[in-house]
Structure formats: structure tokens, C-alpha cells
Amino acid sequence: MGEATGEEAAAASQEPELADEQGRLAAALDAISSLVSDSLSASLFPLKWQLIRDRLNRLHAGLADITIDDDDNNGRCDAFACLLRAVAATAREGRELVPRSQGRSYGGGKLRLRSDLDVLSAALDAHVARLDELHASGALTRARALVVPRPPPGAARDDVRFYVRDLLARLRVGGAEMRREAAAALAEALRCGGGVDGDRYARAVVASEDGVGVLVALLECPDARVREEALEAVSLIAAHDAHRGDLVVGGVVAPVVRVLDSAGPAAAARERAARVLCRLTENSDNAWAVAAHGGVTALLNACTDHGSGGGNGSGELVCAACRVLRNLAGVDEIRKYMVADAGAVPVLVALAQGGAADDASQIHAMELLAAMATTGDGGDGSVREAIIQEGAVESLVAALDPSSPRSSKSREVALRAIDALCLSSSQTAPGGATDRLHAAGFLDRVLSLLRLNGDSALQHCALKAAHRLCCHASSEEARKAVGDAGFMPELVGVLLHAKSPEAREMAAEALCALVSVHRNRKRFVQAEDRGVAQVLQLLRPDEEKPSATTRFLLSTLTHLAESSSGRRKIVSSEHVRNLEKLAQANVPEAKRIVKKLGGSKLRSIFHGIWSL
Known part of the structure; x- marks a missing residue:
């Protein structure tokens, strides 16, 4: 050898x-x-x-x-x-x-x-x-371990349970790579199952012994990939209302809040955590669990990171955080804590002002401010006062500036938020709210939006704000300010061109409220060459029953007929025949106006119409 x-x-x-x-x-x-x-x-x-x-x-x-x-x-x-x-x-x-x-x-x-x-x-x-x-x-x-394939759509319930139990076993005792694969497979099954199949997989996880507990443990796993897949799985399970209570009882809230409030995880992981909380808090019963584990502070921190331009906060994260906070604000005690102790209002006002925030974040911040001011039985005056005192009114008015790079949607939301804070008839605006609006240039902003062409949604929001300003103003001085700003001809323009019956009715009521003030009435008669004639033109004598718009227009003419100059303008108009026809149709308001016009020298004009 x-x-x-x-x-x-x-x-x-x-x-x-x-x-x-x-x-x-x-x-x-x-x-x-x-x-x-x-x-x-x-x-x-x-x-x-x-x-x-x-x-x-x-x-x-x-x-x-x-x-x-x-x-x-x-x-x-x-x-x-x-x-x-x-x-x-x-x-x-x-x-x-x-x-x-x-x-x-x-x-x-x-x-x-x-x-x-x-x-x-x-x-x-x-x-x-x-x-x-x-x-x-x-x-x-x-080694090459046996991998159980995912059951096909519509598979038997026992097959789904067996597959889920196998994945949970791998998540519980597997090595790093095995756990990554199992976590991804579970999230994929929940995601791609969709509809009935998705609910079956979610039910199998919740029904499995310690199924939720395994996911809770993975939420704090040092392996980022495993943690993010676990977050996705929890989010997909939380999409089913029937299983949210099981997740909360199983203890998912605390680790999810920690992921959200940690500087370590990537923005994608924090976004997923916020989406989980958003879904969980759609049921107000779970709001307390989130608040009890420091959720309010964590959510506001996420908004602060983005609003200051620092940290790893993203626009999507802020939007999701604002949605969760809005769900939490539905509980009176949590809303008061957010305002009084957690410092939510300055954070949201800063977001609404812009800065480093994107348009979507600004919109969500403004919507949340409005929701906090109006949630509950008639709204909470102390909360609204705190929001206004933090400069929310000025911030919202600034969003209406036509020179700002705000979207049309952002301006619509700003108008709705202002309405909720200062103008809504169901609320009593805190003292000084209207003065703040006027000082911030709100009237000029609304007037410019009323003149828009082609943006009917934004114009409608502006009309609603003008209607609030005119009809729910707390004093005659406030109506004078609106009249001085030049709203009356714009309201007549809306009456002439608006297609929506609701828009015409709001414009007619607002115009009637303005001309009820002597100074505005005098301005309308003397300064507006066609104003009185256009109001007469807008009357619809062919209506079977006078509409609300027609009744507001008749009330406007009643106010105008209180002065001799107003009566002369009405009588000299080529459209006075519309008023005459309404009087002949026995419309009480029209008959009273004609009776007022029929005195002294003007009586002969209506002679023969009927016996007064």
C-alpha cells in the first residue's frame, strides 16, 4: 500500500x-x-x-x-x-x-x-x-425542515388552524431566520386572505393557545424584521372588530405604544404601530387602555418630531397619530387631559401653521382641533377657550391666505375648523373669538374665497362661513363690519349664479340679516346700482309655494321698503312686476310690501291691482 x-x-x-x-x-x-x-x-x-x-x-x-x-x-x-x-x-x-x-x-x-x-x-x-x-x-x-404550505383559499377550517399553529410554534421556539420567515408568512396569510379568509386566519390566531401572547412577545423582539412583521400581523387582526378586544386583553397595547414612542425603530415600524392603535381605538372602550399606557404622550411626541422637522417622524406617521388622538378625544376625560396636562393644543397649532409639516399633516391637525372643540354634549367651553387662547384662530385664518401654498382641501378644513371654534350656532363662542377673527383678517379671506370661480366646494365652505357671520353674529356691530367689508354684492352674485338651492337659501338669509341693519341697508340702496333690481329679479312668482329663498328675499325687500329711497328703488325697477304677481297670489309678505309701497304718491302705481 x-x-x-x-x-x-x-x-x-x-x-x-x-x-x-x-x-x-x-x-x-x-x-x-x-x-x-x-x-x-x-x-x-x-x-x-x-x-x-x-x-x-x-x-x-x-x-x-x-x-x-x-x-x-x-x-x-x-x-x-x-x-x-x-x-x-x-x-x-x-x-x-x-x-x-x-x-x-x-x-x-x-x-x-x-x-x-x-x-x-x-x-x-x-x-x-x-x-x-x-x-x-x-x-x-x-437543516431542511418540513415547511407546512399555506392552505388554498376556501380551505377547511382545520387546515387553517393547523397552518397557524405551525407558524406560531416556529415563532415561539424557532431560530432567528425561522422566526423571520414564520412572521412574514403569518402576515402574508392575514393580508392575502382578505375578506372571509382573512377573518378565518385572524380567528385562528386569537383562538390558538397563547397565539396573541406570541405576537406580543415578538413586538419587543430585538430583530427589526420580526418586530415589523409582528406589527403588521397585529394590525391586520385589529382590522376585524370582533378580535380587537382579544388583542387588548392579550396585552398588545403596551408594546405597541413603546414601539411608537421609541427613537430606535424606523419610521415604517412607528407608522405600523400608529395604525394598530388607530384600529384598536375605533372602539371607544379601548381608548382607556391606550391612554393608560402613555399613548397620548407617545402620539404627541410623534407629531412633535415631524412638526419640528427632526426625529424620524413622517407625514404618514403624523396623520395616523392624529387619527388615534381624534378617537381618544371622543372620551371627555381623555380630551380634557390632552388639553390641560399633555400639552396637545400647542403641538397641533404648530402643525396647523405649517413649518416642516406637509399638507396632509396640517389637515389632520386642523380636523383634530375642531373635533376637540366640539366633541361631547354641546362641546366643552374650557377646551375651546384653551384652543383659541393658544392662537388656533390666527393659525387657521393664515391657512386661508391665497398666497400660501395650501391646497384647496386644506382651506376647506380650515374654514370648517373656524366654524366649529367660533361660528357654530350650536356653540357659544368664547369671549373675544369674533374679535380675533376680524383682527386676523378673516373677513377679507372669506370674501376672496366667495369670488372664486370653478372651485364650488371651497366656495360653498366660504358661503357657509359668511352665513354664520351674518346670521349668528352676536351684535349689530359685527353685522356692520361684514357689510363694510363688501359682502352684500357678493351674496347677490351667489343668488344669481349658484345652482344649489341650499347655497341660494344661505345667501338669501345672510343678505336679509345684513340689510336688517340700517347702515347696511342704506349702503345697499345707495351704493349698489343694481342690488335692489336684482333682488326683485330673483323672486319666483311662478312657484306653486314660495320657497325659503323667496321668503328671505321678501324679508329683505321688507327691510328695504322701510326707507323712502328703498321704496323708490323698488318701484322704479323693471322687475317690480314679480312682486306684484306674488301679491296677487296672496303671498302675505308680498302683500305687506305692496301695501307699504301703495301709500301717498306711489299708490297710483298699483291702482287697480286690488282693493287695499
Whole structure:
């Protein structure tokens, strides 16, 4: 026989090492299994032993997932061999604690036993982390484990349950890569199932033993990929109203709030966390759980990060955070806490003003301010006062500036928010709110929006604001200010060109309210060459029953007929025939106007119409 070559000699030298490594692996797995089995008889500190068993199961799954082959290098053998020896030694030490946990021999007392169990748990955590590092470095080769395929759409309920149980088992005890794959598969099943199938997968997770608990644990996993997939899975389950209570009871709120309030996770993870809270708080019963775990502060911090241009807040995150805060504001006590203690109003006013915030964030901030001011029985005057005192009115009026780069939608929301804060008839505006509006140039802004062509939605919002200003003004001076600003001809223009009956009615009522003031009436008659004639032109004598718009126009003419100059303008108009026809149709308001016009020198004009 010839001498062995160098390669043959090297291969021969590796065989004992390979055998040793296989032996160490088998010994470690056996030691873990023995400790898991023995620990089931422990009666003291059962929760601590349950945590220890979870870590042991993770170690066992991670080690059993490894293939020993001839290509492994010495560096890997050394590191892996050290880990195996350490795992086996820790498991043997753990078995010594089992008799002491059965109550037969304290060996130092319960405090000492508690401390020893904590040391054991920490050692197992270190072994799990080291195994994950070896997996991540590529030094270990994973065995080909059986992977259960996802059931097809419409599969039997038992097939769905079996698939979900398999994924949860992998999430519970699998190594790093296995958990990533299982978390992604679970999220994909919930996402792509959709409709009935999506609800079946969500129900299977909730119904599984500790299914929600597994997801809660993954929400604090140091592996970012696993954590984000777990957040997505929780969000998809929360989309089903029937399962939100199970998620809250299972403890998802606290870790989700921590993800939202942490500077570590990427913006995408924080957005997912905010979406989870948004879905959970659609049911007001869950609002308290979010607030109790510091959710209000975390949400406001997310808005502050973005509004200041710093941090890792994004526009989507801020929009989602504002939606959650709006859900929370539906609870009176939480809304008052947001305003009085959490400092929500300055944050939202800063967002509404613009700065680093995008248009969508500004819109959500303005909507939230309006909701906070009006939520509850008739709104909360103290909350509205606080919002106004923080400069919300000036901020909202600035959003109406035509030179600002705001979208039409943003201006619409600003007008609605102003209406909620200062103009709504169902509220009593705090003192000074109207003065703040006028000082900020609100009248000029609304007037410019009334003159818009082609943007009917924004013009309608402006008309509604003008209607509030005229009809719900608290004093005659306020109506004088609106008249001086030049609103009357614009309201007549709306009456002439608006297609919406609601818009014409609001314009007619606003015009009637303005001309009820002597100074406005005098301005309308003297300064507006066609104003009186146009009002007469707008009367509809052919209506079977006078509409609300026609009645407001007749009331306007009643006010105008109180002065001799007004009566002259009415009589000299070519459209006075419309008024005459309404009087002939026995419309009471029209008859009273004609009677007033029929006195002295004007009586002959209507002679023969009827006997007064």
C-alpha cells in the first residue's frame, strides 16, 4: 500500500472532530430535553420555570435545525463547540434547581432559589443570543425542515388552524431566520386572505393557545424584521372588530405604544404601530387602555418630531397619530387631559401653521382641533377657550391666505375648523373669538374665497362661513363690519349664479340679516346700482309655494321698503312686476310690501291691482 496523500491525511484528521461535534450536539440536545421534562414537576415559581422552558425550547429548536457537514471550518467548530459545552453545563446546573423547586429542600430559602432561577434564565438568554449570532454570520448550516404550505383559499377550517399553529410554534421556539420567515408568512396569510379568509386566519390566531401572547412577545423582539412583521400581523387582526378586544386583553397595547414612542425603530415600524392603535381605538372602550399606557404622550411626541422637522417622524406617521388622538378625544376625560396636562393644543397649532409639516399633516391637525372643540354634549367651553387662547384662530385664518401654498382641501378644513371654534350656532363662542377673527383678517379671506370661480366646494365652505357671520353674529356691530367689508354684492352674485338651492337659501338669509341693519341697508340702496333690481329679479312668482329663498328675499325687500329711497328703488325697477304677481297670489309678505309701497304718491302705481 502506498502512503496516503496530504489531502487524505487532512480528511482523516477531520473525522474525529466531526464526530466530536456531533456528539456534543447530541449531548446538548439531550441535556435540554431532560431539563424541560424535569422542570414540569417544579411547584415553586411556576412562571419563572415557564419562561425558562420557553428559552430551552428555543435553544433546542435552533440547535436541532443545524446540519453538521464536512465543510465546516475550524473557526466555526471552536465557537460552536464552546456554545454546546456551555449549553450542556447550564442545563445540568438547571436540573440541580428542580428538587429545590419542588418544595422538598429549599437549600438557602426561596429568595436564594429565586435568584438562582434568574441567573439560569439570564444564562439561557445569552446562549440564545450567541446561537442567533452564529446563524446570522453564516457559520452554521440550517437543516431542511418540513415547511407546512399555506392552505388554498376556501380551505377547511382545520387546515387553517393547523397552518397557524405551525407558524406560531416556529415563532415561539424557532431560530432567528425561522422566526423571520414564520412572521412574514403569518402576515402574508392575514393580508392575502382578505375578506372571509382573512377573518378565518385572524380567528385562528386569537383562538390558538397563547397565539396573541406570541405576537406580543415578538413586538419587543430585538430583530427589526420580526418586530415589523409582528406589527403588521397585529394590525391586520385589529382590522376585524370582533378580535380587537382579544388583542387588548392579550396585552398588545403596551408594546405597541413603546414601539411608537421609541427613537430606535424606523419610521415604517412607528407608522405600523400608529395604525394598530388607530384600529384598536375605533372602539371607544379601548381608548382607556391606550391612554393608560402613555399613548397620548407617545402620539404627541410623534407629531412633535415631524412638526419640528427632526426625529424620524413622517407625514404618514403624523396623520395616523392624529387619527388615534381624534378617537381618544371622543372620551371627555381623555380630551380634557390632552388639553390641560399633555400639552396637545400647542403641538397641533404648530402643525396647523405649517413649518416642516406637509399638507396632509396640517389637515389632520386642523380636523383634530375642531373635533376637540366640539366633541361631547354641546362641546366643552374650557377646551375651546384653551384652543383659541393658544392662537388656533390666527393659525387657521393664515391657512386661508391665497398666497400660501395650501391646497384647496386644506382651506376647506380650515374654514370648517373656524366654524366649529367660533361660528357654530350650536356653540357659544368664547369671549373675544369674533374679535380675533376680524383682527386676523378673516373677513377679507372669506370674501376672496366667495369670488372664486370653478372651485364650488371651497366656495360653498366660504358661503357657509359668511352665513354664520351674518346670521349668528352676536351684535349689530359685527353685522356692520361684514357689510363694510363688501359682502352684500357678493351674496347677490351667489343668488344669481349658484345652482344649489341650499347655497341660494344661505345667501338669501345672510343678505336679509345684513340689510336688517340700517347702515347696511342704506349702503345697499345707495351704493349698489343694481342690488335692489336684482333682488326683485330673483323672486319666483311662478312657484306653486314660495320657497325659503323667496321668503328671505321678501324679508329683505321688507327691510328695504322701510326707507323712502328703498321704496323708490323698488318701484322704479323693471322687475317690480314679480312682486306684484306674488301679491296677487296672496303671498302675505308680498302683500305687506305692496301695501307699504301703495301709500301717498306711489299708490297710483298699483291702482287697480286690488282693493287695499
